[in-house]
Amino acid sequence: MDWVRQLGRWALENMQRWGRSGLFLLSTLAASVLVLRRFELVVQQVFAVGVLTLIIILVSGLFVGMVLGLQGYYTLVDFGAESSLGLVVALSLTRELGPVLTALLFAGRAGSALTAEIGLMKATDQLAAMEMMAVDPVRRVIAPRFLAGFVSMPLLAALFTAVGVWGGNLVGVGLLGVDSGVYWSAMRDGVDVYEDVLNGVIKSLVFGFMVTWIAVFEGYDAVPTSEGVSRATTRTVVNASLVVLALDFILTSLMFE
Amino acid sequence: MSDSKDKQNSSADLVRVSGVRFAFGTRPVYDDLSLSVERGKVTAIMGPSGCGKSTLLNFVGGRLKPDAGSVMVDSVEVPGLGRRGLYQLRKRMGMMFQRSALLTDMNVFDNIAFPIRQNTDLPEPLIRHMVLFKLEMVGLRGARDLMPAELSGGMARRVALARAIALDPMLVMYDEPFTGLDPISMGVIVKLIREVNDALGMTSVVVTHDVKEGCSIADYVYLLAHGTVIGQGTPEELNTSQSPEVRQFMGGLPDGPVGYHYPADEFVSDLFTGA
Numbered sequence: 001m002d003w004v005r006q007l008g009r010w011a012l013e014n015m016q017r018w019g020r021s022g023l024f025l026l027s028t029l030a031a032s033v034l035v036l037r038r039f040e041l042v043v044q045q046v047f048a049v050g051v052l053t054l055i056i057i058l059v060s061g062l063f064v065g066m067v068l069g070l071q072g073y074y075t076l077v078d079f080g081a082e083s084s085l086g087l088v089v090a091l092s093l094t095r096e097l098g099p100v101l102t103a104l105l106f107a108g109r110a111g112s113a114l115t116a117e118i119g120l121m122k123a124t125d126q127l128a129a130m131e132m133m134a135v136d137p138v139r140r141v142i143a144p145r146f147l148a149g150f151v152s153m154p155l156l157a158a159l160f161t162a163v164g165v166w167g168g169n170l171v172g173v174g175l176l177g178v179d180s181g182v183y184w185s186a187m188r189d190g191v192d193v194y195e196d197v198l199n200g201v202i203k204s205l206v207f208g209f210m211v212t213w214i215a216v217f218e219g220y221d222a223v224p225t226s227e228g229v230s231r232a233t234t235r236t237v238v239n240a241s242l243v244v245l246a247l248d249f250i251l252t253s254l255m256f257e
Numbered sequence: 258m259s260d261s262k263d264k265q266n267s268s269a270d271l272v273r274v275s276g277v278r279f280a281f282g283t284r285p286v287y288d289d290l291s292l293s294v295e296r297g298k299v300t301a302i303m304g305p306s307g308c309g310k311s312t313l314l315n316f317v318g319g320r321l322k323p324d325a326g327s328v329m330v331d332s333v334e335v336p337g338l339g340r341r342g343l344y345q346l347r348k349r350m351g352m353m354f355q356r357s358a359l360l361t362d363m364n365v366f367d368n369i370a371f372p373i374r375q376n377t378d379l380p381e382p383l384i385r386h387m388v389l390f391k392l393e394m395v396g397l398r399g400a401r402d403l404m405p406a407e408l409s410g411g412m413a414r415r416v417a418l419a420r421a422i423a424l425d426p427m428l429v430m431y432d433e434p435f436t437g438l439d440p441i442s443m444g445v446i447v448k449l450i451r452e453v454n455d456a457l458g459m460t461s462v463v464v465t466h467d468v469k470e471g472c473s474i475a476d477y478v479y480l481l482a483h484g485t486v487i488g489q490g491t492p493e494e495l496n497t498s499q500s501p502e503v504r505q506f507m508g509g510l511p512d513g514p515v516g517y518h519y520p521a522d523e524f525v526s527d528l529f530t531g532a
Contacts, residue, residue, distance in 0.1 A: 125358035132318050133372040134347040
């Protein structure tokens with residue numbers, strides 16, 4: 001009978017976490033509106049969350065684009081369709097790989113850092129000290145970070161895609177001899193602004209929202225010990241990645257027919 | 258133990274706690290706790306570790322609500338306050354945390370300026386004056402550019418003290434201010450708490466388990482154990498108290514009315530029940 005009790009406790013704990021995270025999101029959104037008046041706080045966090053994530057995004061984008069160029073070319077050339085290489089690379093990146101891989105990298109690089117930072121602030125009583133100084137930590141600490149993550153994600157995904165397209169060009173045109181004009185014109189003819197680019201941007205907005213929400217919530221909700229912060233950081237990366245992949249499937253099935 | 262304080266005169270009390278009951282989950286912390294803190298005085302709340310002394314400060318600061326009973330600060334019922342009222346009240350309170358709790362991403366100067374900048378619209382030159390004044394009081398004016406990670410434990414505690422009094426609050430709460438300090442730093446903090454209280458006309462509550470230091474600065478002492486007040490009075494009164502519980506704590510005796518053992522089943526039967 002013990003496992004029934006454990007199952008019940010596990011379910012209760014998880015339901016409570018869901019409830020807490022929902023309430024937390026509401027107060028964060030309310031505070032986010034207010035924090036727009038202290039915009040310098042958001043700018044600082046855009047630097048920490050977005051700019052410092054640039055390098056890994058750019059390098060990954062380049063390599064993913066180069067691999068797409070190679071794989072796409074070897075597959076297409078069998079059918080004599082290497083003229084479509086630009087289209088294949090661009091569509092894969094704008095629709096899927098740009099938003100999804102950026103979100104996964106973002107969760108690993110920026111999300112884990114957010115959780116650890118907020119969790120350690122909690123463990124060292126910094127959040128409690130703010131409360132006692134009549135400063136709301138949700139407004140001062142959480143909201144600027146949440147906004148910064150939400151804003152940074154689509155920008156990073158756009159850069160990832162752009163660098164990826166260029167990487168595909170580097171390999172396809174520079175290495176494998178696809179005609180440069182053909183590469184770019186296939187892309188221009190085949191990629192639709194609304195169908196492909198806009199849907200990609202919507203995806204990255206959704207992913208940015210979810211990943212940042214998970215990251216700041218896990219930090220704020222962490223058990224204030226070194227073990228608790230470490231577990232919270234792990235949960236951020238695991239949960240955020242799973243949520244991104246699951247949502248990607250749902251969004252894709254709704255967006256593209 | 259004599260009740261030297263006139264309990265009828267409530268306007269002289271800045272903090273009044275009466276009939277408070279509280280439990281963390283199923284573990285009872287307080288059972289009918291009542292005490293009061295007189296304006297302008299340093300009141301020490303002493304008791305064994307883990308008896309919930311810090312929880313009391315969280316009631317006063319409104320970070321926790323008791324299950325029953327009343328917590329009045331300056332004639333305001335704290336648990337009944339809404340968010341806005343609570344934040345208004347906290348602007349008139351300072352708290353020094355055991356782990357200092359300095360904001361690690363800003364230097365000493367900005368840490369002390371933080372509550373002023375967040376809660377007032379004062380011009381920056383005036384803020385600078387206020388911060389330097391507080392830093393001079395704790396003797397760290399020269400350390401204003403250091404980051405918290407560069408400070409020793411004693412220095413961090415002094416910066417935390419300066420930050421707690423940055424807005425000249427009516428009430429300052431110290432959570433275990435003497436723990437983990439070397440003797441010199443400890444002496445400095447003891448001296449500072451008394452000086453700050455008298456020079457700035459504040460009221461101080463010191464939560465501590467260090468009997469000697471607590472008694473050396475306190476005007477009035479409450480001893481807590483088993484979730485309630487087991488003794489109170491001036492330090493002299495407590496030192497001459499005949500109550501066995503008070504004598505055990507003041508004398509630092511390991512066992513007595515305040516049990517040495519965490520509650521458990523009987524030892525022998527526990528040994529033979531198997532794993």
